[in-house]
Amino acid sequence: MMIHTNNYILNIKELWDDVPEEYLSHKERYENAIKKAFIVLKVLRQLHTGNIQITDHRTPTNVYSIQDGIFRNVNPLLIHIGLFWSTIAAQASTEQQAEWLQPDSSMIGTYVQTELGHGSFIRGIETTATYDSTTDEFILHTPRLSAYKWWPGGLGNTANACLVMAQLYINGTCHGLHIFLAQIRDFDTHKPLPGIKVGEIGPKMGFNTADNGFLGFDNHRIPRTNMLMKNVQVLRDGTYVKPKHDKLTYGSMLLTRVTLISDLAYQLSKAATIAVRYSAVRRQSPIKSNEPERQILDFVSQQHKLFITIASSHVYRVVGLWMWNSHKRVTADIHEGNMGQLPELHALACCLKAISSRDASALVEQCRLACGGHGYMMASNLPQIYAYTTAAVTYEGEYTVLLLQTARYLVKFWRLAAEHKPLPQNFAYFEDYIKKNFEQWRNSPEGIIEGFKAIVAGKTKAAYDTLQCNLRNGREFEEAWNMASVQLTNASEAYARSLLCEVFWKETVQLSTKVSKSLAIVLEQLAELYLMYWALEKHGDLLLYSTISRNDIEALQSRYEELLALIRPNAVGLVDAFDIRDEVLCSTLGAYDGRVYERMMEEASKSPLNEDVVNESFHKYIRPVTMKNKL
Numbered sequence: 077m078m079i080h081t082n083n084y085i086l087n088i089k090e091l092w093d094d095v096p097e098e099y100l101s102h103k104e105r106y107e108n109a110i111k112k113a114f115i116v117l118k119v120l121r122q123l124h125t126g127n128i129q130i131t132d133h134r135t136p137t138n139v140y141s142i143q144d145g146i147f148r149n150v151n152p153l154l155i156h157i158g159l160f161w162s163t164i165a166a167q168a169s170t171e172q173q174a175e176w177l178q179p180d181s182s183m184i185g186t187y188v189q190t191e192l193g194h195g196s197f198i199r200g201i202e203t204t205a206t207y208d209s210t211t212d213e214f215i216l217h218t219p220r221l222s223a224y225k226w227w228p229g230g231l232g233n234t235a236n237a238c239l240v241m242a243q244l245y246i247n248g249t250c251h252g253l254h255i256f257l258a259q260i261r262d263f264d265t266h267k268p269l270p271g272i273k274v275g276e277i278g279p280k281m282g283f284n285t286a287d288n289g290f291l292g293f294d295n296h297r298i299p300r301t302n303m304l305m306k307n308v309q310v311l312r313d314g315t316y317v318k319p320k321h322d323k324l325t326y327g328s329m330l331l332t333r334v335t336l337i338s339d340l341a342y343q344l345s346k347a348a349t350i351a352v353r354y355s356a357v358r359r360q361s362p363i364k365s366n367e368p369e370r371q372i373l374d375f376v377s378q379q380h381k382l383f384i385t386i387a388s389s390h391v392y393r394v395v396g397l398w399m400w401n402s403h404k405r406v407t408a409d410i411h412e413g414n415m416g417q418l419p420e421l422h423a424l425a426c427c428l429k430a431i432s433s434r435d436a437s438a439l440v441e442q443c444r445l446a447c448g449g450h451g452y453m454m455a456s457n458l459p460q461i462y463a464y465t466t467a468a469v470t471y472e473g474e475y476t477v478l479l480l481q482t483a484r485y486l487v488k489f490w491r492l493a494a495e496h497k498p499l500p501q502n503f504a505y506f507e508d509y510i511k512k513n514f515e516q517w518r519n520s521p522e523g524i525i526e527g528f529k530a531i532v533a534g535k536t537k538a539a540y541d542t543l544q545c546n547l548r549n550g551r552e553f554e555e556a557w558n559m560a561s562v563q564l565t566n567a568s569e570a571y572a573r574s575l576l577c578e579v580f581w582k583e584t585v586q587l588s589t590k591v592s593k594s595l596a597i598v599l600e601q602l603a604e605l606y607l608m609y610w611a612l613e614k615h616g617d618l619l620l621y622s623t624i625s626r627n628d629i630e631a632l633q634s635r636y637e638e639l640l641a642l643i644r645p646n647a648v649g650l651v652d653a654f655d656i657r658d659e660v661l662c663s664t665l666g667a668y669d670g671r672v673y674e675r676m677m678e679e680a681s682k683s684p685l686n687e688d689v690v691n692e693s694f695h696k697y698i699r700p701v702t703m704k705n706k707l
């Protein structure tokens with residue numbers, strides 16, 4: 077069968093709610109979401125097996141993006157689809173993949189890593205997998221409360237299998253963290269298997285249909301062949317065959333961090349679409365007293381809040397794709413046994429995941445605030461987008477922890493520079509900074525990119541010098557590192573921003589040669605706006621570390637304001653171009669037809685509190701008090 081994915085899914089009636097999700101209980105929400113999740117899974121399986129074929133050439137991304145409308149919250153099978161499958165595909169041996177990756181598999185899985193006691197510091201994970209050579213099995217065990225797995229999506233009620241991260245023990249020796257496939261529920265009855273304690277962790281700020289769960293093992297046995305063995309093996313006699321790189325086990329986190337950048341770009345484009353369309357419909361106060369009230373989008377301060385969100389969505393889409401391609405390249409190298417590029421990819425993924433999630437949540441919130449009171453309504457969908465987006469600052473590597481990973485990488489290169497050792501081309505600017513080869517400031521995108529590099533060099537130097545000073549004062553390295561950690565994260569953040577500016581600008585300039593002249597102009601305006609915005613935000617750093625002057629900053633401010641005016645006529649067109657359907661936006665404020673007030677009234681009429689003209693609580697609680705006072 078040939079289908080158009082969007083039309084096909086939009087026509088599956090059971091996927092679309094009559095009652096808004098907010099009015100359901102925690103339990104009803106899950107049950108509603110899981111019903112839909114299995115309809116979506118069926119479509120994905122049909123696409124995978126070729127039983128249905130698409131005419132719109134964009135799946136599974138298509139299915140992925142439309143699911144935001146179907147669930148409004150989160151697909152409880154997100155981790156099954158996004159992490160369980162992909163981890164098996166990346167880390168299981170060919171034989172294991174052939175067995176486990178069957179399209180008609182009974183396994184519904186999840187990725188079980190974090191524990192009550194440890195999330196960031198995964199070497200501290202306490203769950204053990206002890207090899208028993210007499211039975212050729214691993215014994216999974218949760219030694220204490222803090223070792224209970226806590227958080228995995230889909231674990232609470234849905235999954236019957238999982239990939240568990242545990243400390244591998246063979247003959248009393250700990251070989252560190254490894255991944256094991258464990259069945260946790262009976263495939264037929266869905267009851268937890270003996271030795272398994274599993275449940276759901278309760279309501280959260282968002283992700284309330286994600287079915288996050290807890291899990292404990294009481295000496296639960298699994299076959300030896302259930303350890304993921306592509307990169308590392310345990311042989312029948314208990315011989316341990318080491319991986320080529322000891323962080324290959326962390327590959328799923330690396331991949332998800334890369335993928336997340338594009339997902340956050342998409343969340344930003346949703347928030348921008350809602351806020352810009354609303355700002356074109358909403359009129360509030362005239363600009364000149366004798367004129368009619370203006371669209372709020374005409375207020376320059378409103379443009380300042382919103383156009384950076386449009387631009388940032390483009391930045392993260394471009395940089396997300398750039399990282400995706402790097403990941404593909406590095407993975408191919410790793411297959412050939414070459415691990416050389418892995419540290420760089422890890423360092424880039426860490427800081428870009430950290431900054432993209434932090435930017436996205438701040439900008440989504442900015443869009444919500446830009447919609448005034450109406451942005452506070454759940455029916456605007458901005459609170460849900462915010463709750464979803466802000467979670468990404470924490471999961472898959474917490475913000476500060478990831479920035480500190482990138483800082484390790486920067487400090488290594490600074491040390492080389494300080495010792496006058498050869499540097500890779502992309503860090504040649506460290507040497508320039510040390511030699512005080514400062515470029516004359518240029519008020520142009522290229523000039524700003526150079527300025528940002530000077531900030532990276534300056535902040536890395538400051539952090540490095542503090543580190544050295546702490547060491548000279550007798551501190552141990554880890555303590556000295558901790559004492560310098562504010563400066564180290566600042567250096568990492570600056571590095572991420574310089575990468576974002578450079579990659580976005582270069583990719584835009586390249587893209588501009590391939591599109592129409594009029595489109596190229598708008599794309600370059602957006603890219604320039606992004607660079608100017610951040611140069612102005614960071615003007616203090618530029619004054620400290622580059623050759624910028626006060627006059628240059630004033631000129632940047634004027635150009636920035638000019639760009640806001642140039643982008644204004646295209647603002648609605650730019651968000652329309654994100655091409656997000658109303659069914660996915662789920663917003664009274666952001667629908668294509670602009671019927672904001674009508675939709676708000678229609679949504680309000682769905683409130684159960686409007687079902688009775690007089691709510692029964694009046695008779696129970698209000699009237700006895702108010703009538704008594706009258707007497």
Ligand SMILES: CCCCCCCCCC/C=C\CCCCC/C=C/C(=O)SCCNC(=O)CCNC(=O)[C@H](O)C(C)(C)COP(=O)(O)OP(=O)(O)OC[C@H]1O[C@@H](n2cnc3c(N)ncnc32)[C@H](O)[C@@H]1OP(=O)(O)O
Nearest residue numbers: 139140157158195196198323326335339422471472473484
């Ligand atoms: C309809 C269907 C469509 C389906 C589409 C799916 C699309 C998916 C899109 C995604 C969208 C949404 C996803 C939502 C999912 C939410 C689910 C969330 C899941 C999770 O959160 S899982 C748990 C994640 N946990 C973490 O991330 C923990 C963070 N901590 C760590 O990663 C590490 O511990 C660390 C990075 C802090 C390092 O710790 P440690 O072991 O102590 O190491 P160090 O001593 O610091 O470093 C040692 C050296 O190793 C290097 N290193 C570390 N990590 C890596 C790595 N991953 N790769 C390579 N190298 C690594 C480190 O740099 C050090 O090197 P050095 O010594 O400096 O040379």
Ligand SMILES: Cc1cc2nc3c(=O)[nH]c(=O)nc-3n(C[C@H](O)[C@H](O)[C@H](O)COP(=O)(O)OP(=O)(O)OC[C@H]3O[C@@H](n4cnc5c(N)ncnc54)[C@H](O)[C@@H]3O)c2cc1C
Nearest residue numbers: 188189190194195196227228229467470471472473474476
């Ligand atoms: C919505 C959601 C979904 C999730 N889904 C999953 C899942 O499917 N599977 C799974 O396994 N996990 C999942 N997680 C767990 C998630 O990966 C962890 O919460 C995350 O890695 C952060 O770890 P933590 O909670 O232990 O925070 P902590 O590490 O305790 O962080 C708390 C504070 O301590 C600071 N801190 C910690 N260590 C350091 C350090 N070394 N230096 C400086 N500061 C430090 C942090 O910066 C932070 O400010 C999910 C979490 C959320 C919120």
